Every structure is written in structure tokens, then in C-alpha cells.
Amino acid sequence: MDFSNLLFRASGVGYLMTSPKLKADKEAGNLSESAKTNCIDVYVSAKYGRNTDIQTKYMTKGNQVEEDSITLYSRLHKKFYKKNEEHLKNDFVMGTPDLFTGESIHNAQTVIDIKSSWDLFTFHRTNSKDINPIYWWQLQTYMWLTGAKKAYLAYCLVNTPVAMIEEEKRRLFYKMNVATTEDPLYLDACEALELSMTYDDIPIQERLIEYEIPRDQDAINCLAGKVIKARAFIQKYEDQMTAYIKPDLNSLLKKVS
Structure with a gap:
């Protein structure tokens, strides 16, 4: 199998860009051990059609409420946004930006990535941290694919x-080990649970945290180089695996004769 033209997903390119521990590897632009691990995962997915992503409740919510988050974002910006469904790719990477401004997704002014927070606590924790590097690289990739000069990372509640x-209420019932669903303690817990998972009482302007990310062309150029190194690493791994599992036909013939 030829991996010389393998494309990397925008959501995962940040793993390629993690820094190696050794100074010499950093200066040479070599892959880190984390990047190599990610390359193996990409290899397995490409060759065998398997995926390491496990659907968690956080991911499930994100998928199910995406349109609600886009609606919230549209209301706050007083502009109608529609989910982009067009998948983009170039010679190195591929991805599907959530939203964009401009004439078309191929000539965008800005790209916007929507993240739907699990709850009020995780929503506010994002405001006290630096931007997740994986998301930063994801948006650099989207800007590369669309030509955009600016991107926004939007956390919606x-x-x-x-x-x-x-x-979640059913899990709570088994966890509390109460006799019936009418138990007063369980009902109180369910009320608290529902309050923790719904936010209509919170002003809409307090349910969006947004970061502006400018295009970094130097970073994009570096990403292209890392993709080339990652392809070479994966191809070498494939060649090693093929050599390992390929029978030595000459030896077999000698044994048979």
C-alpha cells in the first residue's frame, strides 16, 4: 500500500506538531514520539478501516446539539450561519470547517469552529486556560484549506x-441504589441533575466564549513539512510490516524440494 499521498485530518494534525524531547530532533524537524504514535493510528485507520475514537457522552452531546450551538452563535452575532457540509482537501490535509464568512468556503474571509461544552463547569474552565494546541492547529489547517486569514474558536453552552x-437519571438511579424512582432523595437528585444540564436561566450572552486565531503562515509551512515526514514514517512502517509477514518463497521452495 502506497502512503506517499496520504492526507491528514485537520482534527488530528496537532499531534504531528508536538515537539520532540531532544534538541537535535527539534532542530531537524523530526517527529516526536507522540507524533509517531499518532502516525501508527493513522496507518491502522487507513489500511484496516478501524477507528480509535470511542464515542463518549461528551462527543455524543457535541454531535447532537451542533445545530443548537450554531443557532446560539448566529443569534449572538446577529447573522445567519449555516453548517458547512463541504469537505475540503489539498495535497497534504483535509477537513470540514463548521462555519465560514466570505463568498464561498474556497475563498473564505474567516472560518469558525464550534465546540459544544458538556456543562457549565467545563464551559468556564476553557476560559481559564490557553487555547488547546490541537484546536489551534485544526484552525490553522482550516485556514490553509480555505484561504482564510482569521479563524474563531467558539465554545457554546x-x-x-x-x-x-x-x-443520566437512569445511571443516577442505579448509583444511588434506591428502592423506587419515587424516592424523595432520588427525585431531589434528579432535579439537581436536570438543572446542571440545562441553561435557559442563563443569559444567552453568557453562553459563548470565543477566541480569535490569526493565520500563521510559518506554522502552516512547517505543518506541510511534518506531513511529508509523517508519510515517510508510515511508509517505512508499512514496508517493515510487509517484510515481516511476507513469506520467504525461496526458503519455502528449498524446504519443499
């Missing part, structure tokens, strides 16, 4: 879907 709240 929207209600958890009713079905997910009910699932």
Missing part, C-alpha cells in the same frame, strides 16, 4: 438533549 438527561 446549550441544553443537553432530553434523551441524554434521562439516561
Whole structure:
């Protein structure tokens, strides 16, 4: 299998850009051990059609409330935004930006990535930390793909879907080990749980945290070089695996004869 033209997903390129521990490796632009591990995961996914992503409740909520978060973002910016469905790629990377401004996704002014927070606590924790490097690189990749000069990372706080709240209540029931769902302690706990997962009482302007990220062309150029190194690493791994599992036909023939 030829990996010389393998494309890397925008959501994962940040792993390629982690710094090696040794100074010599940093100066040479070599892959870090974390990047190599990610390359192996990419290799397995590309060759065998497997995926390491495990669907957590946080990811499930993010997928289910994406339109609600886009609506919240649109209301606050007083501009209608529609989810972009067009998948983009160039010679190195691929991805699907959530939103954009400009004439088209191929000639965008800005790109916007929507993140739906799990709850009020995780929402505010993002405000006390530096931007997640994985997200920073994801948006640099989107700007590369679209030509945009600026990007926004938008954390939105929207209600958890009713079905997910009910699932959390069922988990709470078994965890509390009460006799019935009418137990007063359980009902009080369910009320507190529902309050912790819905946010209509919070002003809408307090449910968006947004970061502006300018395009960094030097970083993008560096990313292209890392993709080339990652492809070479994956191809070498493939060649080693093929050599390892390929039978030595000459030896087999000698044994048979």
C-alpha cells in the first residue's frame, strides 16, 4: 500500500506538531514520539478501516446539539450561519470547517469552529486556560484549506438533549441504589441533575466564549513539512510490516524440494 499521498485530518494534525524531547530532533524537524504514535493510528485507520475514537457522552452531546450551538452563535452575532457540509482537501490535509464568512468556503474571509461544552463547569474552565494546541492547529489547517486569514474558536453552552438527561437519571438511579424512582432523595437528585444540564436561566450572552486565531503562515509551512515526514514514517512502517509477514518463497521452495 502506497502512503506517499496520504492526507491528514485537520482534527488530528496537532499531534504531528508536538515537539520532540531532544534538541537535535527539534532542530531537524523530526517527529516526536507522540507524533509517531499518532502516525501508527493513522496507518491502522487507513489500511484496516478501524477507528480509535470511542464515542463518549461528551462527543455524543457535541454531535447532537451542533445545530443548537450554531443557532446560539448566529443569534449572538446577529447573522445567519449555516453548517458547512463541504469537505475540503489539498495535497497534504483535509477537513470540514463548521462555519465560514466570505463568498464561498474556497475563498473564505474567516472560518469558525464550534465546540459544544458538556456543562457549565467545563464551559468556564476553557476560559481559564490557553487555547488547546490541537484546536489551534485544526484552525490553522482550516485556514490553509480555505484561504482564510482569521479563524474563531467558539465554545457554546446549550441544553443537553432530553434523551441524554434521562439516561443520566437512569445511571443516577442505579448509583444511588434506591428502592423506587419515587424516592424523595432520588427525585431531589434528579432535579439537581436536570438543572446542571440545562441553561435557559442563563443569559444567552453568557453562553459563548470565543477566541480569535490569526493565520500563521510559518506554522502552516512547517505543518506541510511534518506531513511529508509523517508519510515517510508510515511508509517505512508499512514496508517493515510487509517484510515481516511476507513469506520467504525461496526458503519455502528449498524446504519443499
